[in-house]
Every structure is written in structure tokens, then in C-alpha cells.
Amino acid sequence: MLQLKNIHHIAVICSNYAVSKAFYTQVLGLTVLQEIYRPERDSYKLDLALNGVYVLELFSFPEVPARLSFPEAAGLRHLAFAVKDVEAARQDLIHAGVPVQEIRTDEHTNQRFCFFSDPDGLPLELYEL
Structure with a gap:
């Protein structure tokens, strides 16, 4: 059986990077650990922490399909x-x-x-x- 230790992070793809970044940082209060722009994908990756613990990756892509x-x-x-x-x-x-x-x-x-x-x-x- 696997010996899992904890959940490392949760990844979320957003449709509007600026709006989602503001929501997760300014409204929910998560803190930015690292923000990377990936020009080959025209995409951002934002690593966010809750109380100093890395918990969420926020991704943007030029076009994202809708999901229920x-x-x-x-x-x-x-x-x-x-x-x-x-x-x-x-x-x-x-x-x-x-x-x-x-x-x-x-x-x-x-x-x-x-x-x-x-x-x-x-x-x-x-x-x-």
C-alpha cells in the first residue's frame, strides 16, 4: 500500500488570471509563494500558501474549456x-x-x-x- 503523507497541493485552472489571483489573495487571504510566467504556453503558474503552507497552484491558459x-x-x-x-x-x-x-x-x-x-x-x- 502507498505510504501517503499528506496532500501536497491542489491545482486550479482559471479563466481570468487577474480576477482569480485577486480572489485567492485579497479575498481569501492566501499568500503568494511564487509566480511564474511561461511564455511558451502564454500561461501563468501561481503558487499560493495558507498560513505559510503551500496549498494551491493557480494556472492560466489562453483558452480553457468550461466545466460543470x-x-x-x-x-x-x-x-x-x-x-x-x-x-x-x-x-x-x-x-x-x-x-x-x-x-x-x-x-x-x-x-x-x-x-x-x-x-x-x-x-x-x-x-x-
């Missing part, structure tokens, strides 16, 4: 971020102009959570610890 992003579509269901206070985090997103669903409570764990989307419709979640 609803949580029940096949593939990645959503990316969840742990927060101490889901209501406070939800209000921060609302103040930043990000539409956020109402807070729900998981009937099995009693943990509170809510969903929102990145600029390309990728489903994201705030999950209260």
Missing part, C-alpha cells in the same frame, strides 16, 4: 477551508462582494458550514472547526 462546477457533478465536489467562526468568515466574504449560501449544520457532526464559489464557479466551502 456544481457540487453534485462528477469530479471534484468542492474545496473546503477550515475556519474558527463560520459566521464571521461568511460576513467577510459578503463584505468583499462574494455571494455566499446560508449557513447549514451537518446533521451527523453538528459542524456548521456554508458554500460559495470562486470567480470560475469552483465550489468552495467554509467549515467551522
Whole structure:
């Protein structure tokens, strides 16, 4: 059996690099570790960290096909971020102009959570610890 240690990173392809970079850094607060422009691909690769830990690669390409992003579509269901206070985090997103669903409570764990989307419709979640 594989001896996996942890998840190294998650890769996201965006349709508008400047908009997505601003969303992940200015709205969600991830920090830039490295930004590379790859002229042969006319593409950016942005390495982002959360609390100093490398977690996300943001890619741009000249043309990207649309993808279904609803949580029940096949593939990645959503990316969840742990927060101490889901209501406070939800209000921060609302103040930043990000539409956020109402807070729900998981009937099995009693943990509170809510969903929102990145600029390309990728489903994201705030999950209260």
C-alpha cells in the first residue's frame, strides 16, 4: 500500500488570471509563494500558501474549456477551508462582494458550514472547526 503523507497541493485552472489571483489573495487571504510566467504556453503558474503552507497552484491558459462546477457533478465536489467562526468568515466574504449560501449544520457532526464559489464557479466551502 502507498505510504501517503499528506496532500501536497491542489491545482486550479482559471479563466481570468487577474480576477482569480485577486480572489485567492485579497479575498481569501492566501499568500503568494511564487509566480511564474511561461511564455511558451502564454500561461501563468501561481503558487499560493495558507498560513505559510503551500496549498494551491493557480494556472492560466489562453483558452480553457468550461466545466460543470456544481457540487453534485462528477469530479471534484468542492474545496473546503477550515475556519474558527463560520459566521464571521461568511460576513467577510459578503463584505468583499462574494455571494455566499446560508449557513447549514451537518446533521451527523453538528459542524456548521456554508458554500460559495470562486470567480470560475469552483465550489468552495467554509467549515467551522
